[in-house]
Amino acid sequence: MSTFTLRTLRPVFASDRSASGVRGPVLVAVCALAIGVAAYAFLRPHAAAFLPAGLHRPLSHALPAAALGSLSTFVHALAMPLLIAALIGARRGALLATVCAVWCAVEIGFELAQHPAVGLPLLAGLPSALAEARPFTAFSNFVRLGTFDPLDIAAAALASLVAFAVLTRWNAPAIHATEGSHA
Numbered sequence: 001m002s003t004f005t006l007r008t009l010r011p012v013f014a015s016d017r018s019a020s021g022v023r024g025p026v027l028v029a030v031c032a033l034a035i036g037v038a039a040y041a042f043l044r045p046h047a048a049a050f051l052p053a054g055l056h057r058p059l060s061h062a063l064p065a066a067a068l069g070s071l072s073t074f075v076h077a078l079a080m081p082l083l084i085a086a087l088i089g090a091r092r093g094a095l096l097a098t099v100c101a102v103w104c105a106v107e108i109g110f111e112l113a114q115h116p117a118v119g120l121p122l123l124a125g126l127p128s129a130l131a132e133a134r135p136f137t138a139f140s141n142f143v144r145l146g147t148f149d150p151l152d153i154a155a156a157a158l159a160s161l162v163a164f165a166v167l168t169r170w171n172a173p174a175i176h177a178t179e180g181s182h183a
């Protein structure tokens with residue numbers, strides 16, 4: 001079992017050619033997350049829970065949440081597999097596909113948890129001691145107060161495909177080299 005150290009992050013910040021497959025996706029992820037935060041900070045009429053109170057400054061023509069559609073789901077589902085792949089050093093096609101598919105499943109699972117037919121029975125099945133623990137209280141609020149939107153599922157799936165395309169584009173030399181060595 002490997003131990004996480006700051007050296008684990010070296011591929012993300014290295015300047016040699018071998019890290020070129022990492023820097024691009026990390027930059028795309030950071031830009032996507034910045035767009036998502038900006039949308040919450042300036043375009044939504046109500047503050048998001050993750051934003052500090054002073055950061056929410058809606059423009060006078062702030063858009064209702066419905067107008068932004070599934071932008072937040074899309075940018076989150078795009079950025080997370082890019083960052084995870086960079087952190088674990090994923091360079092092969094199958095591993096990149098797995099990272100994207102697993103994160104897509106996580107996004108879809110959280111979206112489905114907001115559906116009353118899924119989330120409420122899930123919450124009812126939690127033992128009371130566990131349900132009162134702080135992380136599960138936050139999850140409970142997410143499930144009870146969230147809004148299920150099938151377009152968020154589509155956004156997560158599309159973003160996962162885009163993330164896979166970005167990862168394979170930047171890792172193409174590594175993917176071709178490893179596929180050729182297995183023949």
